[in-house]
Amino acid sequence: MAAAAFERRVLRRAAEHHYLRVRLELPDGGARPNAAQFKQLVVTALRELHGEVGAALPVDVLTYEEKTLSAILRVISSGLVKLWSALTLLGFYQNRRCAFRVLQVKPYISVSTCVIWQQ
Numbered sequence: 001m002a003a004a005a006f007e008r009r010v011l012r013r014a015a016e017h018h019y020l021r022v023r024l025e026l027p028d029g030g031a032r033p034n035a036a037q038f039k040q041l042v043v044t045a046l047r048e049l050h051g052e053v054g055a056a057l058p059v060d061v062l063t064y065e066e067k068t069l070s071a072i073l074r075v076i077s078s079g080l081v082k083l084w085s086a087l088t089l090l091g092f093y094q095n096r097r098c099a100f101r102v103l104q105v106k107p108y109i110s111v112s113t114c115v116i117w118q119q
Helices: 035-055 077-089 111-118
Strands: 017-025 059-065 070-076 099-106
Touching: 017 077, 035 059, 035 077, 070 077, 077 099
Parallel strands: none
Antiparallel strands: 017 070, 017 099, 059 070
16 A cells, blocks of 8 residues: 655745635524624634634624625634634524534635635
8 A cells, every 4th residue: 555645835925814715504594694793703703712812813704695694704814723613613693503614715815706706
């Protein structure tokens, strides 16, 4: 059996931000959050897992589609793991079960990518 190949990639200029395409799942229906409530839910997830320091992490909601509960979030690269873990472990929205699904993560996006990601 051949040994697994390992490839190391080093970026000369690491990305300043990372972009996450996420979807909020609300299995029991109910009210859907608007853009401001969605952003507050992200901040709440950070605060619950990482405290006030986590809640202070700069996260931008670049796009939000209330119909599909999908968004594109931008976070400084050093905060990617904190944001991703906080979203993954959040379990409730307004006392109802919920789950964030991280659909895609990229270090760079363009305006056209934002449009494609929304579809």
